[in-house]
Amino acid sequence: MAWRDYILNLTVEGIRKQNLAITDTKVVEHLLRTARVGFLGLVDGDEPYVVPLNFVWHRGAVYIHGAVHGRKASLLASSPKATFTIADERGTIAHPVPAKTDTAYLSAMVFGRVSLVEDLREATEALDAMLTKYVPGYYEKPLQSGHVESYVSGAGSHVGVYRLQAERVTAKQNAEDMGMMYYPGRTQRADLRETVDNKRTVEQSV
């Protein structure tokens, strides 16, 4: 699976406000490739567990790495169903009516199952993609599998590479309203005055 081209299974199913659903896979791909932190949700009995992680979106999967010990690792071993959520918050949309204050954002949820990557070639490719994402241009050469081998399976190694295979992805966007974005110093009073002025201008021009 990881070695052939993939199809992003972007669905609008389960999104309440269908007008916010993103249907353009390019928008979602861009978000998945550029977001620096994602939030991995796991289930621990009847309690949810949400951990922030660096990650790389690669060949239709979310790759993460981390300790093979600890709460996250033991949850991954016992309960591989996962949700991986990312959000790009783009500021607050002001409105003279308090209840109409809103947030501009772009978000995505990746649903699937997590497994430890056992294939050294796949682990190397994923970690190299991660380095390309977080420290682009820093290393002279691509990551060598020999280096990864000692890293993920060497004596005393405590680190694993995990793959969350994306079974389905949903994404939502509430676009900026550039004329109404909040900035420090913006006031309700000025916005109300401007509305009145605009109305006058429209009336005068009629």
Next chain:
Amino acid sequence: MAWRDYILNLTVEGIRKQNLAITDTKVVEHLLRTARVGFLGLVDGDEPYVVPLNFVWHRGAVYIHGAVHGRKASLLASSPKATFTIADERGTIAHPVPAKTDTAYLSAMVFGRVSLVEDLREATEALDAMLTKYVPGYYEKPLQSGHVESYVSGAGSHVGVYRLQAERVTAKQNAEDMGMMYYPGRTQRADLRETVDNKRTVEQSV
């Protein structure tokens, strides 16, 4: 509970790397008050659900608001155990050895139970705190409970205010190493050269 002063139950329990655990409540309070987005984790059967939300940390609780319909709302009604995670990513710490590339961050997890806020005074206070957080100085007057009443319980209203009472909070920090933070153009080669130069300088000064 919501009306008296609270004690932040900050614990280091469950944190694997104890050297990263934050024990200073002021650091955590600041993060909880300034983070713009938090990730609410809920459990849906054996599947986790993680939703990004604006929120306000107020009197020892995370307040959110949102639709009383939809997946989040029905989960909140059926399974009130929640985890609310926030993270402030502060950049990548470069290292000539790939496996030692690291991320600087500050993160917190709030564990507790979620309930719908029924008290109008509490709902008003929470929403007013939220406006103060996201659009400081915008409104001329504090939010009026009459406005909130129509907002959260008016005819055709579909919006609720929810409180996640913080039963315990954990927080972690991996501080920046300012001399090693990645920036575009930084290279492994230059860092290795500098290490050699530093060594020479030390040797010459001995």
